[in-house]
Amino acid sequence: MATAEPLLASFLQDLTLRLASQELKDFARREGFGKNVRKCTATLVEVMDLLVDAEKKQNTKAVAKIWLSNLKHLAYDLDDVLDDLEYELLQRRKSEEGVQEGSTSWSGQMQSLRSRIEEITGRFEEIEDEGKSVLKLQANPSMRCTTPRVRLPTTSLVVKSDVVGRDKEVEAILELLPMTAEKGGDRGGRRSELKECKERIMRETVGSSSLTTLKLLKISSLTCLPEESFKYLVALEKLTIFGCKELTHLWNNDAALKDLGRLRYLEIEYCERFRSFFPTGDAGLSCGSLRLLTSSQDSAVNGCEILECFPATGLPSSLKTLVIRNCESLWYLPDGVMQRNNKSTETEADGECCLEDLSIHGCPSLESFPSGVLPATLRSLLIGNCPKVESICGREREGMLLNAASSLEFIYFSYYPNLKSLPKCLGSCTPLTNLAYLTISDCEGIEWFPEEGLSSLNLRCLRISECKNLKSLPNNIQNLTSLEDLEIRRCPSLEWIPPQKGGLPHNLRVLEISHCKRLEESLDWSHHLHTHTALTSLRIGGEFREVVSVLDDDSRLLPLPPPSLKRLEIGGLKNLERISSSRGLNSLRHLMIRDCPMLQNLPNQGVLPSLLQLYIWGCPLLKPKCLEEGAF
The missing domain is CATH 3.80.10.10 (Ribonuclease Inhibitor)
Structure with a gap:
C-alpha cells in the first residue's frame, strides 16, 4: 500500500493529537474558542485523508509537489500556534490562585490566538479544496491516527527517540547519544530530527553513517554545517534546515560535498541570515559549486531574506525541482534553470539541464x-x-x-x-x-x-x-x-463571449464567476447553464444590483440550474430577496449563501430532499425564519 511522505504524515498526526488533547480542548472552550479548535481539527483530518493520493501523484504531477510543499509550510505555522497556546496553558497552571479564567490580562493574547487559528483553518480549507478540485485527490483515511497516543511534555526525555529537544535537556541528551547512535542503524536507514537544541548538541548527535534523513529545526547559534559531521553523512538523502536564525551559509568550501553523493533533497527555510551556500569573496561571489551534488533532485529555499544569488557555477545537472520563495534580496537566478540556445557551446562538465518543476514566488528584487x-x-x-x-x-x-x-x-x-x-x-x-x-x-x-x-x-x-x-x-x-x-x-x-461564438464547453464540472462587473451587467451567460449536464459545482458572487430573485422564470440570473448540480454557492448579491423554487435541484447536496442582506425567502421545507448541508451567513432578514420551527 502506498504511504504518504513519512515525515510530513507523522508531523500532521502529531498536530492532530495536540489539537485533540482534552486539556487543550477544555482550555479553549473556557476561553471561548473551542469551536475554532474543533473546526481546525476536523479540517486537518480531512486534509490528511488526501496525503496518500498526493504522494502517489507527485511523481507525475508537478502541481502535487507544490500542494505538498504548501501543506508542509502551513503545518509549521500551526505548530507555532500550538506552541504558543500550550505555553499560555502552562502559564495559567502556574498563575496564582484566585486569578479568574478569561481575565483581561489574558484577553489580548487569547484574541490573537483565536484569530490565528481561524486564519490557519481557512488556509487548510483552501488546501483541501485545491486538492479535491484541481488535483482530484481521493480520500484515503489510512493516514488517520487510529490508535490512542499520548503526547509527552516537551521536557520529557524519550528513550530510543531520534528527536532531540530543548536546551535545558542538554546533559540528559548527551548521556543518551551513544545508545542512539548504536540503535539508529537499521536497514531502512535512520531519520533524525533535532529541534531547538544548541549547536554543540547537534554536532554530537550527527554521528551515524546510516543517517538518511536529517532535519535541523531552530538550532541556536548554528552558523554553518560542521565539517567534522560530513564523514557521517555519506548515506544522507534528505536534509531540511528550518528556522536557524544564525545560519549564514551551508559549507565552507565545496570539498565537503564529496561526502554528500547521495543527497537528493535539500531544503532551507526561514533562516533570516542565510546569505549564500558557500562563503562569499570580496566580489560577493560564492567560492564553491553545487554541481558536485551529483544526485540532487529537489531543492527549495524559502524565507531567506538576504540571500542574493546562487553560486555562479549553476546547479546540479540532475536537479529536477527548484522552489525559491520569499527571498526578498534575490536578484539573480542560477544558470542551471536554463538551457543555452546553442547546445554546441556547452562543455561536458556543464551537463544538460533536466529541470522539471520551477517555482519562483515572492522575490521582489529579481529582474x-x-x-x-x-x-x-x-x-x-x-x-x-x-x-x-x-x-x-x-x-x-x-x-x-x-x-x-x-x-x-x-x-x-x-x-x-x-x-x-x-x-x-x-x-x-x-x-x-x-x-x-x-x-x-x-x-x-x-x-x-x-x-x-x-x-x-x-x-x-x-x-x-x-x-x-x-x-x-x-x-x-x-x-x-x-x-x-x-x-x-x-x-x-x-x-462574456456571445452565444454565437460558441459559449462554454459542455463538459465543465466546476464554474465560478465572481465580482466581474461587465458580466453582472449582461447575464445571458447564466440562461444557458441548464444545458451543461456535467456541471456539479457553481459559485456566483458579486453585487448583481439588478437581481432580486434566482431560480424563477422571471429571474435575470440563473432562471434554471443544471440538473446535475450538487453544490451551489451564492454570495454578495446586495438586492437578492428570494430563491424562488427548487426546480432542477434534485441532486443538490450543499447550498451556501452569504452576504445577501435583503434575502428573505428560501424554498419551503421538504423541497430539497437531497440537501446535506445548508450554510447561511450575513443574511440578517433570514434569521427570524431560521428560528421558527419547521421554517425549512
Missing part, C-alpha cells in the same frame, strides 16, 4: 532570467509576486517557452505586472499539447488571449483572477473539450 531557453523537460512553471521580472514574451524572450512547449503541464502567473501579453506558444502552431492547468492572477498588463485562442486541447483547469484589463476569454473556449474547471474572479473588464 530577469539567465540567458537561454527553458529546458525541454520542464513540466511546471510558477512565477508569482515577482513584480520586476521581465516579461517572458518580450522581443528577446518570445522563444523562451517554445523549447518546453511539448512538456509543460502547469503554468501559474501571479502578480506579474511586466507580463503584457500571454506567451505566443499558448496559441501558436507550436502548441502546449500537454498543458492541463493554467492560472493567471493579478496580471494587470494582460488584455487579450492570443487571437487564435488556446492551443492546448488537453487543458483541464483555467483560473483567471484580479486581471482588471482582461477583456475576453479565449475565442475557442468551447473547443477546449477537456476543460472541467473554469474560475473567473475580479476581472471587471471581462465581457
Whole structure:
C-alpha cells in the first residue's frame, strides 16, 4: 500500500493529537474558542485523508509537489500556534490562585490566538479544496491516527527517540547519544530530527553513517554545517534546515560535498541570515559549486531574506525541482534553470539541464532570467509576486517557452505586472499539447488571449483572477473539450463571449464567476447553464444590483440550474430577496449563501430532499425564519 511522505504524515498526526488533547480542548472552550479548535481539527483530518493520493501523484504531477510543499509550510505555522497556546496553558497552571479564567490580562493574547487559528483553518480549507478540485485527490483515511497516543511534555526525555529537544535537556541528551547512535542503524536507514537544541548538541548527535534523513529545526547559534559531521553523512538523502536564525551559509568550501553523493533533497527555510551556500569573496561571489551534488533532485529555499544569488557555477545537472520563495534580496537566478540556445557551446562538465518543476514566488528584487531557453523537460512553471521580472514574451524572450512547449503541464502567473501579453506558444502552431492547468492572477498588463485562442486541447483547469484589463476569454473556449474547471474572479473588464461564438464547453464540472462587473451587467451567460449536464459545482458572487430573485422564470440570473448540480454557492448579491423554487435541484447536496442582506425567502421545507448541508451567513432578514420551527 502506498504511504504518504513519512515525515510530513507523522508531523500532521502529531498536530492532530495536540489539537485533540482534552486539556487543550477544555482550555479553549473556557476561553471561548473551542469551536475554532474543533473546526481546525476536523479540517486537518480531512486534509490528511488526501496525503496518500498526493504522494502517489507527485511523481507525475508537478502541481502535487507544490500542494505538498504548501501543506508542509502551513503545518509549521500551526505548530507555532500550538506552541504558543500550550505555553499560555502552562502559564495559567502556574498563575496564582484566585486569578479568574478569561481575565483581561489574558484577553489580548487569547484574541490573537483565536484569530490565528481561524486564519490557519481557512488556509487548510483552501488546501483541501485545491486538492479535491484541481488535483482530484481521493480520500484515503489510512493516514488517520487510529490508535490512542499520548503526547509527552516537551521536557520529557524519550528513550530510543531520534528527536532531540530543548536546551535545558542538554546533559540528559548527551548521556543518551551513544545508545542512539548504536540503535539508529537499521536497514531502512535512520531519520533524525533535532529541534531547538544548541549547536554543540547537534554536532554530537550527527554521528551515524546510516543517517538518511536529517532535519535541523531552530538550532541556536548554528552558523554553518560542521565539517567534522560530513564523514557521517555519506548515506544522507534528505536534509531540511528550518528556522536557524544564525545560519549564514551551508559549507565552507565545496570539498565537503564529496561526502554528500547521495543527497537528493535539500531544503532551507526561514533562516533570516542565510546569505549564500558557500562563503562569499570580496566580489560577493560564492567560492564553491553545487554541481558536485551529483544526485540532487529537489531543492527549495524559502524565507531567506538576504540571500542574493546562487553560486555562479549553476546547479546540479540532475536537479529536477527548484522552489525559491520569499527571498526578498534575490536578484539573480542560477544558470542551471536554463538551457543555452546553442547546445554546441556547452562543455561536458556543464551537463544538460533536466529541470522539471520551477517555482519562483515572492522575490521582489529579481529582474530577469539567465540567458537561454527553458529546458525541454520542464513540466511546471510558477512565477508569482515577482513584480520586476521581465516579461517572458518580450522581443528577446518570445522563444523562451517554445523549447518546453511539448512538456509543460502547469503554468501559474501571479502578480506579474511586466507580463503584457500571454506567451505566443499558448496559441501558436507550436502548441502546449500537454498543458492541463493554467492560472493567471493579478496580471494587470494582460488584455487579450492570443487571437487564435488556446492551443492546448488537453487543458483541464483555467483560473483567471484580479486581471482588471482582461477583456475576453479565449475565442475557442468551447473547443477546449477537456476543460472541467473554469474560475473567473475580479476581472471587471471581462465581457462574456456571445452565444454565437460558441459559449462554454459542455463538459465543465466546476464554474465560478465572481465580482466581474461587465458580466453582472449582461447575464445571458447564466440562461444557458441548464444545458451543461456535467456541471456539479457553481459559485456566483458579486453585487448583481439588478437581481432580486434566482431560480424563477422571471429571474435575470440563473432562471434554471443544471440538473446535475450538487453544490451551489451564492454570495454578495446586495438586492437578492428570494430563491424562488427548487426546480432542477434534485441532486443538490450543499447550498451556501452569504452576504445577501435583503434575502428573505428560501424554498419551503421538504423541497430539497437531497440537501446535506445548508450554510447561511450575513443574511440578517433570514434569521427570524431560521428560528421558527419547521421554517425549512
